[in-house]
Amino acid sequence: MTFPMTSKSSFLRGVLSRRTVLAGAATTVLLASGGPARAQAQLDQPAPAFTATTAEGKTVSLDSYKGKTVVLEWTNHDCPFVKKHYGSGNIPTLQKEATAQGVVWLQVISSAPGQQGHVDGPTAIKLNKDRGAAPTQVLLDPSGQIGKSYGAQTSPHLFIVNPQGVLVYKGGIDSIATAKADDIPKADPYVKTALGELAAGKKITHASTKPYGCSIKYGS
Known part of the structure; x- marks a missing residue:
């Protein structure tokens, strides 16, 4: 035509x-x-600074833990993937092993009010007591400011900051992305291995892995 x-x-x-x-x-x-x-925290760069309120109502900052290894664990108690790792005892055991070695373990709850996983401080404390969990602190992040500054995508999603304040790991807790507890023994335990390598002064073998779990329930 x-x-x-x-x-x-x-x-x-x-x-x-x-x-x-x-x-x-x-x-x-x-x-x-x-x-x-949305910006994301970068490996081998200073971890994004933050100040947060704990479940006990205290104020803490990342800078206050300078000189220590810090683990940031995003969580949502209603997520099946989180239930997998808490119900099996996997995350509580890892928390206890890490903190016994002087690691600071910070649980972060970024679910917005009215969204799945949002809890107040007393509820967060009770949940951890019932599950035998042992984080150093629980950080309440209902605005999602901390989560977004790190680019946290899922629960669980984990980040490791070295004693110099540099981000050295980000990703999943392990290599098998299912909600089945039976898969835990078969998985490559990324976070456990990374902590061991960091403590030994070695380069982390898998510094960036794919996180899996429920999407973090940020507000609008």
């Missing part, structure tokens, strides 16, 4: 206009969902 020159020009302008609108809409969706626009 042959178009008159004016019709062809109008047709092309219409196509380009529609493409521009669609591209703008796609960008808006990405920004609204916190996609590519």
Whole structure:
């Protein structure tokens, strides 16, 4: 089919206009969902600083733990993947082993009010007591500010900060992304191995792994 020159020009302008609108809409969706626009903590760089309120109502900062290895564990007690690692005793055992070696273990709850996993301080303390958990502190992050600064995506999602305040690990607790406790003994225990390598002064073999679990329930 042959178009008159004016019709062809109008047709092309219409196509380009529609493409521009669609591209703008796609960008808006990405920004609204916190996609590519969300910054993430970078390996071998200083870990994002923060100040937070603990479940006991105290105020702590990452800087207050300078000189110690710090583990940040994002959690949501209602998530099946979290239940896998707590119900089996996997995370509580790892917490106790790590803190016995002087590691600071910070549980972080970034679920927004009204979302799955959101709890107040007393409830968080009771949950840990009932599960035999032993984090150094539980940090309440209902605004999601800490979680977003680290790029935390799932519960669980774990990060390790070395005594110099540098991020040296981020990712999953292990290598098998299921909610089945039977898979734990078969998995490569990424976080346990990373802590051991760090304590021995070795380079962490798998410093960045894929996290798995429930999406963190950030607010809008």
